Amino acid sequence: MRDRARRAISECKHIATMSEEPDRITRRFLTPPVHQVHAHLRARMEAMGMTIRVDAAGNLCGLWQPAGARGARLIMGSHIDTVPNAGAYDGILGVALALEWVALAQELALPLALEVIAFSEEEGVRFGVPFIGSRVVAGRFDTALLEFKDSDGVTMEQAILDYGLDPHCIAEAAVDDDALGFVEIHVEQGPVLDSGGLSVAAVSAIMGQTRLSLKFTGQANHAGTTPMRLRRDALTAAAEWVTAVETYAIATEGLVATIGKFAVDPNASNVIPGVAQLSLDVRHPDDTARNDAVDVLLAKTSAIGARRGLTTICVREMDQPAVPMDERLTAFVTEAIDACGFRVKTMPSGAGHDAMVMAARMPAAMLFLRSPGGISHHPAETVLEEDVEAALHVGRKFLQRLTAESR
Numbered sequence: 001m002r003d004r005a006r007r008a009i010s011e012c013k014h015i016a017t018m019s020e021e022p023d024r025i026t027r028r029f030l031t032p033p034v035h036q037v038h039a040h041l042r043a044r045m046e047a048m049g050m051t052i053r054v055d056a057a058g059n060l061c062g063l064w065q066p067a068g069a070r071g072a073r074l075i076m077g078s079h080i081d082t083v084p085n086a087g088a089y090d091g092i093l094g095v096a097l098a099l100e101w102v103a104l105a106q107e108l109a110l111p112l113a114l115e116v117i118a119f120s121e122e123e124g125v126r127f128g129v130p131f132i133g134s135r136v137v138a139g140r141f142d143t144a145l146l147e148f149k150d151s152d153g154v155t156m157e158q159a160i161l162d163y164g165l166d167p168h169c170i171a172e173a174a175v176d177d178d179a180l181g182f183v184e185i186h187v188e189q190g191p192v193l194d195s196g197g198l199s200v201a202a203v204s205a206i207m208g209q210t211r212l213s214l215k216f217t218g219q220a221n222h223a224g225t226t227p228m229r230l231r232r233d234a235l236t237a238a239a240e241w242v243t244a245v246e247t248y249a250i251a252t253e254g255l256v257a258t259i260g261k262f263a264v265d266p267n268a269s270n271v272i273p274g275v276a277q278l279s280l281d282v283r284h285p286d287d288t289a290r291n292d293a294v295d296v297l298l299a300k301t302s303a304i305g306a307r308r309g310l311t312t313i314c315v316r317e318m319d320q321p322a323v324p325m326d327e328r329l330t331a332f333v334t335e336a337i338d339a340c341g342f343r344v345k346t347m348p349s350g351a352g353h354d355a356m357v358m359a360a361r362m363p364a365a366m367l368f369l370r371s372p373g374g375i376s377h378h379p380a381e382t383v384l385e386e387d388v389e390a391a392l393h394v395g396r397k398f399l400q401r402l403t404a405e406s407r
């Protein structure tokens with residue numbers, strides 16, 4: 001297994017050289033280096049005896065259909081696009097490991113059909129909209145997206161044509177019903193496994209997410225002539241609310257709340273701020289808990305505003321429900337983790353993943369690998385050889401179990 005783990009890691013490092021930029025990893029949807037990735041994966045899959053096709057959105061799909069395979073196929077995969085100045089493992093490790101899982105199934109002669117999908121787009125960098133690849137596979141692609149333009153003014157439709165694909169065939173790329181589920185292997189991209197000393201975990205759900213923008217409006221005024229008790233300072237009100245959000249989130253199990261944007265007006269050192277504008281991002285694996293949290297936090301803005309003589313406005317920009325992973329497939333993953341002698345851990349994912357989109361179409365599960373230092377979306381992102389090896393042991397048990405259950 002150690003050799004397989006090393007091979008998966010070196011695959012990621014090799015594919016990391018296929019970049020839009022010379023000294024860093026940047027690989028957006030259907031840009032030239034994606035041709036290199038496709039050529040590389042195609043050769044690898046062909047050597048493994050898989051049947052390959054590239055769909056109209058640039059998803060590379062390899063099918064392993066062993067003689068005597070019974071029943072539906074399991075689909076595995078993750079994405080091959082990256083954020084700008086990315087690490088070498090986000091997404092691509094899930095493809096490299098899925099191929100190693102296929103190699104294990106071949107070695108064990110499991111009568112289980114397996115398809116590996118290298119999703120063309122997940123990060124949302126080029127067109128500002130994420131999950132393009134998995135939306136197409138899941139049959140959840142809105143063709144209005146074809147008119148979206150990248151920063152060079154190229155439409156998605158043109159980008160697909162330029163790559164040599166036919167955007168009119170997107171509807172045909174939707175997955176058929178002959179799939180028993182989807183499994184995605186992915187780096188955790190956070191510090192939970194690392195802080196707990198764990199190699200792997202099963203994912204229970206992708207957290208739901210609410211994004212809001214807020215505005216505290218008071219009165220801008222002279223910093224020297226306005227006594228403290230006569231001020232309506234938007235910044236100090238907003239600051240009080242920011243710390244209240246943190247206090248509430250710390251005290252609420254499973255909740256993460258972030259104020260990532262903060263702007264004051266007029267933003268001058270001798271003027272009391274009249275306006276403070278903020279963003280709020282709230283996530284929780286349970287939708288009721290998330291909605292309750294949003295209600296409480298908004299009530300606090302009104303209370304703080306009222307006490308300080310300010311008005312508050314809040315606009316809800318996004319409400320995305322949580323996506324629970326499939327119980328049965330996830331139980332197979334946790335039982336495989338247990339059977340391999342690793343400590344069992346299930347955890348929600350605070351980040352979105354292709355599995356979230358695929359879950360709309362079929363049972364879906366995820367296996368997380370430790371992110372050392374909790375670092376991701378950064379060149380310092382890495383994985384430990386022992387954790388990749390752990391994911392291979394878990395995969396072997398999982399596939400054996402799934403084969404036995406599919407009989």
Ligand SMILES: [Zn+2]
Pocket residue numbers: 079090091122186
């Ligand atoms: Zn990813």
